[in-house]
Amino acid sequence: MKKIIIAATLLALSFSISACSLTDKGSLKKITEGKEFNAWEMDLAEKLESYGLEDDEKEKLQKIDEECDDIKDNDYKTQLLTAKKLVKLSSQIESRLEDSAKDLVEKLGKTDVPYASEDDKKKISEYSETVSDMIKKHDFSNYKDISESFSKLVENSSTKLTGLDVNIVQFDYTNYPTVRMYVDVKDSSGNVVTNLSPNMFFVSQKSVANGDFQSVTIKNISMLDQKDALNIDMVADTSSSMEGERLSSAKTVMSTFLNTVQFNVGDKVKLTEFNSYIDKSGVFTSDVNALNQKIFSYVASGQTKLYDTLIYAVQDVSGIPGAKCVLAFTDGEDVGSYNSASDVVNVVSSYKIPVYIVRIGDNYSANDPELMQITSASGGEFKYFSSFGMDMGNFYNSIYTGMKKYYEIEYEMPDPTNYTDKRDFNVYVKGDGVGGSADIETNSGNDFFNTLLGNFLRSYIEDMNSHSYNQLASKIDDTVSPTDETGLKYQMSKQVTGGFANVVSESLMSYSVSSITVVDENTIKLATDEDYDVILDRKYSSFTGDKLNQLNNILYRNSWNVGPDSQIRIWERVNQKPEYVLKKGSDGVWRFSQYSVDPGSNATIAIYDAVTAY
Incomplete structure (x- = not known):
């Protein structure tokens, strides 16, 4: 009788264990959505790993993963307990990420992005939609990578980067209130940056009301040699001190320079001869034959009114629309000018029109420091003719090509009728991971x-x-x-x-x-x-x-x-x-x-x- 009772007890216990096992298995299937436990655990662990976990979360996940290695296939009770642990960890991780994602979307929605291009704004919008969709679906796969890219893009669009040397060279007000600003952009090695697209430029003006810089709408941006003409006032010294080899060399080098000019895209040159007089009869032209004919007709005589002529040339070319410069060929020995070198410096500084001077003759003259001061104040350059002889290649690259690599930014002047206001302008250029800016005060x-x-x-x-x-x-x-x-x-x-x-x-x-x-x-x-x-x-x-x-x-x-x-x-x-x-x-x-x-x-x-x- 006792044996029968024991057998019955064991049978009942067996039925109870089987029943519990079946219950655990059913509960497990609900959690795993019918998937086999090991496959479900591996998929969920892989998904969580793609979220970009914190260190403590990684440790917990790794511990659960290790526990799974020791669980037998029919041990549904342990599988269920482990599954519940994993679900709880997953819920904690997703809750943290959901809060983070909501904060990110809210924060970025309020962040000003003054240096975002249209492409940047589109990407920011796409990122925001992606993160919002993650919140909705509770799926934060690649959230860490996306949030970092998102945050970096916003940071780059809200703060100024460094690494580029940006210089505002000159303004053109001939079509005011439409203004053209000419900007030079170089990298940290001093090389001209030529691969910048229009959406990388940002112009702002300081508000008189509150002192904040406000964005200015840009109408057009292009590199000068892509479309716009360069106007060159070529100044030729024909004074008696240039007689002989000096004038002969000057004629040849001026003619050679004309071969580098892009007359086919609208560049124009005006010849301004000077000695005791300043010849103002020249016109800006693209007729290279007429220019050469004039150059080779020059005869040396009279004094050297260099300083008067430089002032005349700068103010003369200032009224011509587009980019402009003055290029002077002279022996540098001023005789007979009413103006002084300091007068020239004052004029070229205010007009911001580059003056390039090529001194013909000896390697050094006592007047050279004054000529260098003039070119430096204007943003131009001083050269000795003997430094390049008849080879105009390097000279062309340093002067002419340099000017042709300016970016022309065209915009409409804000509040154009405030004629007496001084204005602070800022131009910011954003490249690939680098940027640079320049400020200037103007009285437009x-x-x-x-x-x-x-x-x-x-x-x-x-x-x-x-x-x-x-x-x-x-x-x-x-x-x-x-x-x-x-x-x-x-x-x-x-x-x-x-x-x-x-x-x-x-x-x-x-x-x-x-x-x-x-x-x-x-x-x-x-x-x-x-x-x-x-x-x-x-x-x-x-x-x-x-x-x-x-x-x-x-x-x-x-x-x-x-x-x-x-x-x-x-x-x-x-x-x-x-x-x-x-x-x-x-x-x-x-x-x-x-x-x-x-x-x-x-x-x-x-x-x-x-x-x-x-």
């Missing part, structure tokens, strides 16, 4: 009206010397009555068609805007400072007072003998400070309308040279 209104003034005054000089009213017509307000003596139409048409019969020639030497007064949105007053070089013939007996004293000192110094009827040719430097009224027409173009301060009321005249004409 002043620069714009300075450009207008230069174009107006050059037109005046051209019409004055040709005794015609052609170039000025488009720059003067036609709505003022032609009989209004304060009107520029009356004044200019009278002067240029014969108002100064004894004037041989008149040259604009320098000009600047002193102040701008905004009267209303269509009217401004422009106070200016203008210097002219005037050559005129007068009878000796017509001179009196201070002018007679100036003349006698010069004639005595130069040992000229004169009588009362002697005809004297004099060189005068005339400074005047007129104030103009400018009107903006219905076409949006500013034109010179009237004098509000007559130029003759504050003019100063100094005679600095004289000869007997006959």
